[in-house]
Amino acid sequence: MVVLGAGPAGLVLGNILVDRGIDCVVLERAGAARVRTRARAGFLAANTVRILERHGLAEGLRRRGQPHSTCEFRTEDGRFRLDYGALGQREPHTVYPQQDLVSDLLTRFQERGGQIRFGTEAVAVRDVDGERPEVVAREADGRPGLWRARYVAGCDGRHGAARRSLPPGAVRHHRDHGVTWLGLLAEAPPSLDAVGYAVHERGFAGHMARTSEVTRYYLQYERGAPADAWSAERIWDELELRMRAREFGPLRRGRFVQRSVVDLESDVLEPLRHGTLFLVGDAAGLISPSAAKGANLAVLEAAVLADALAADLTAGDPRGLDAYSARCLTHIWRAQEFSHWMIGLLHGPTGADGESLFHNSLRRARLASLRTSRSQQDWFAEHYVGV
Ligand code: APR
Secondary structure (H helix, E strand, C coil), X not given: CEEECCCHXXXXXXXXXXXCCCCCEEECCCCHHHHHHCCCCCEECHHHHHHHHHCCCCHHHHHHCEEECCEEEEECCEEEEECHHHCCCCCCEEECCHHHHHHHHHHHHHHCCCEEECCCEEEEXXXXXXXXXXXXXXCCCCCEEEEECCCEEECCCCCCHHHHCCCCCCEEEEEEEEEXXXXXXXXXXXXXXXXXXXXXXXXXXXXXXXXXCCEEEEEEECCCCCCCCCCHHHHHHHHHHHCXXXXXXXXXXXXXXXXXXXXXXXXXXXXXXXXXXXXXXXXXXXXXXXXXXXXXXXXXXXHHHHHHHHHHHHHCCCHHHHHHHHHHHHHHHHHHHXXXXXXXXXXXXXXXXXXXXXXXXXHHHHHHHHHHCHHHHHHHHHHHHCC
């Protein structure tokens, strides 16, 4: 088995396969230090934690992860909180920085005897419809490499080799939401004990805890502007304005240690299986970060695929592999639908024309029903945490 990419998808898959005695190698373009330190998402759904626990991969997050179950909306109509851990399925998130999870998964994979080649970039997957697909790679020393296996798992993200190697007939559903966020990691303690979503006429602002010293912020941003276009002071002022700090309390400022521009985009590839090649995680579909679903979907898909591969390779039962694509697409589309709903909740057009006004009034009504309707709150909680 060859696994492309050592993100959450590739490493969950690799861990379960090695645990089941299946020979597998992970090819990873980056070096080990980068894989262990790349800061990305951080909110794990209860189901994700259960999957990781079932496979002996949850020790670190059990020790250092923080339960989280509240979000706060700040709007032109005031603020309200949803204690989503007490609504819907009554499930909390666990806040655990993705680089810590990836680092735990990598340590565990190596302890279990898994093989990983860092600095090795997959270039293409060939012969996916044959019996022995091949991965053409550029090895760490720059030489070309060739890896053959029974199956290949493309866990190498949106720009990886798996996506580039799909046969004709692969369909990509794509949506550009027309919104850009500046993603910020601040060396500052969280400013509120909830996920903060601020809806403002100047644009969206978001607050998400990571650790007691680090907080993620998002600021809706001009499309095409470079990440460093604004000074730190201007960013903090804008965050405070949109989060209505004067009314609800100041933000705890700190140095920005990471800035990235995120154009909110979603896509889903269909099907997720092409002969011997399987797509998992970001390679299978991109989801906007508005509802923190990406890493959770990646873990779920990796676990579904691992079970199916184990049944096929150890017991000759191909049914799980045959069902992989349809099964995961059901979860992916439900997550996409919710994430799309969130984008509509948090952003509105800025114009004063009739259509913009209409859209913004709908958005306000949507927020009002979330604030006042218990059944709407249950629905929200179930989809916000669920995958
Ligand atoms: N060859 C080998 N490795 C590659 C290649 C390649 N051609 N291209 C990319 N990679 C590696 C990257 O260096 C990265 O380590 O594949 C890995 C992909 O990992 P992620 O991008 O974390 O994707 P995934 O495992 O699918 O996790 C998805 O995590 O942070 C979130 O936004 C992300 O929510 C998404 C989730």
